[in-house]
Amino acid sequence: MLSLQDVIDYCDLDRGEIEAIAEHEHIPVAVxxxxxxxxxxxxxxxxxLHTMIIENMAHALEVGEYEHVQDLSKTYQHLQRTHPIPENIGS
Incomplete structure (x- = not known):
């Protein structure tokens, strides 16, 4: 049986990015x-993916969760480095 860490280790995203997806979509981390x-x-x-994290940051700002905004900002910076927005989107 795979553990949650095994599933996360298999992914091309880090734990923070996956947790941001879970938060945005209201689904378990494994999903x-x-x-x-x-x-x-x-x-x-x-x-x-970029939109999800940005929307999470906006929501955290709205409800005054400033520490969470900082965490999400670091997560987003990592996403930008590892999976930048494609330049030819919609072409």
């Missing part, structure tokens, strides 16, 4: 890990 692999298969999916 978010599976979803992350699907999203990374297309330029549109990568853009959707």
């Amino acid at each position: 978010a890990a599976e979803l992350s692999e699907v999203l990374l298969c297309s330029p549109e999916g990568v853009c959707r």
Whole structure:
């Protein structure tokens, strides 16, 4: 049986990015890990990942969760480095 860490280790995203997907979609982390692999298969999916984290940051700001905003900001910076928004999206 696979542990949650095994599932996360299999993914091309880090734990913070996967947790951000889970938060945004209101799904368990293990399901978010599976979803992350699907999203990374297309330029549109990568853009959707970026949007999810940005929307999470906006929500955290709205409710005054400033420490969470900082955590999400670090997560987003990592996503930008490892999976930047494709330049030819929609072309």
